[in-house]
Amino acid sequence: MLSPRLTALLAILIGLYVASRYDLHKTPGVAEALGVPAAALWAIYAPLSHALAGPGQAPVVIVDQAQEVFTARAPFTRHIVAVGDLHGDLGNAQTVLQFSGVVDAFGNWTGDADFFVQTGDIVDRGDDTIKLFDWMEQLRVQAAATGGVVLSHLGNHEVMNAIGDWRYVYPSEIDTFGSVAARQKMLSTGRIGRAWAQNYTATSRLPLHPHLGPPNTPFPPEDHPLHFEKDADAAADESRYYDARAPLSHAALSFVHGGLSPTYSNLAPFPTKINALSAALLRRLQHRAQPPPHPPHPYPGLPHGTTRDEAELYDANGPFWYRGWATDGADKACADVESVLARTGTRRMIMGHTPDFTGIVSRCNGKIIIIDTGISHAYGGALSALSIHYTFTPIGDDAAGEPRWIEREVVSALYVDRQEIIVEEEREVVGDFRFA
Known part of the structure; x- marks a missing residue:
């Protein structure tokens, strides 16, 4: 023996x-x-x-x-699901998250997605504000317990409500809070307002590969100061944001409610600058004496002390309201998008805000993707979700002994009855990469 x-x-x-x-x-x-x-x-x-x-x-x-x-090399996979404007409709939201695999028939996190991203405008035009925001926080906790992440964004309607602009608030929705005063408190210092302050950002940069760090790691990275150098041609020189020694530097996605305008002045470092301004503006709005809502009262406007940068954040060129990626002609949009992708360290911009009731819109070979399809019954649009499957697979070493990989990304639009592939891209990458 x-x-x-x-x-x-x-x-x-x-x-x-x-x-x-x-x-x-x-x-x-x-x-x-x-x-x-x-x-x-x-x-x-x-x-x-x-x-x-x-x-x-x-x-x-x-x-x-x-x-x-x-310690052998192994394939890496990442699955992301993103959903646009929900506007007070819990039932349709649950249907979308279920057929996209984010939740089960009971509305609980399945673990099938690594990241679930919602791009804002959960409030207004429906009566399910409390239920929807509570559900998002429930999913956030469930996801974290299984290693998943929920990324939530403020839309222009969340900020409108924080300002006191209640033009799209149904009287029946106010009744679900009990009173105007109760609704004001819930959205400022109550549990919904606290969730906005703690868990919602104006924009996100989500890496496809962990080598780039966790979500919202700033770009340009702090350890590459050369990316910050500017010269006379800086405005036209996009190449300074790319580094041949870092082939995955732009293997990330940006998410925002409205859009990242090419002329917006606070894109970099991305998303750090925008999110800091958003947090500061939200703090001013939530901690001032709440004005009587408009209508019927006068429009309250931004609070006293709002800075120029905070005001720019909320104007038509800012990330809550910008619609240029949906409305500009193809030639202009596809030329402008290259600059924004270079400066934000991303390869695609994904946003809601401008609805197309027939389905998800992809422009410039998937560099611009607009996912507001009017999910709420208030619009009667298409129930949809965006799915991104990313894989990074080892294929041996090159002649110099450097690891070789195949990077593959499949972006699909999901509907109740079908799936449509928007982008399917593959390339070879050489180098050693961190997986944690």
Whole structure:
């Protein structure tokens, strides 16, 4: 009968043989296959290999070889689902999130998506304001428990309500709060207002690959100061935002309610600058004495002390209201978009706000995607969601020994009865990349 030490030794040797025999170092690693972080598995294996040898003896197997197997490169996948304006309709929102795989039949997070993104305008034109915002916070907690993330955005209607512009508030919706005063409190210092302040931003930069960091890591990155240099040709020189040594630098998506105008003055660093201004403006609105709502009272406007940059954020050229990507001609839009993508470190801009009741609109080969399809019954538009499947697959090394990868991105419009592919792109990338 074999001793425990010999049994353990044989198990390790067999594992190493199988890994090398079937090229597991070129396909999903042993650690990934077991669902265990490679670093954690290696932390267990390395001391075990020494312990089996006994005091003062060499490891029982070649440690370097084992480490190579346990840290083998593996495919990476990321799935993102985004939904546009919901405008007070819980039923249609639940239908969309269910057929897109974000939630199950009971409205609970499924774990099928890594990220769920909602681009604002949850409030107004319907009676389900409280239910919708409470549901979003429930999904946020459920997603976090499974490693998922919910990214929420303020739309122009959220900011309108914070200002006191209630032109699109139904009287029946006010009744769900109990009174005008109760609604004002809920949206300012109450639980909906606190959720806006804590969990909602004006815009997001969502990396497709973790090498770029977590969501909303600023671009240009702080450790690349050359990207900030400007010269006489800076306005026309987009190449300064690209670095041949960082082939994934723009492997990210931007999300915003209205749009990122090419002439908006606070794009960089993205999204840090815009979100700081949005947080400051929201704080001013929520913590002033709440004005009587308009109508029937006069339009209250922005609060005293609002800065020029905060006011620009809310004007027609700002990210809450801009519609140029939907209304400009193709030649102008497709020329302008290159500059904004370069400056924001992204490859696609995704937004709501300007509805097309027939479906999701893609322009300039998917560099501009508009996802407001009038989901609410107030519009009677198409029920839709945007789905992005991203994969990053190892394919061996090049002649210099550098890792080679295939990066693939499939962007689809999802509807109740069909799926339409908007973009399907693939390219080879060479380099070492961080996966955490």
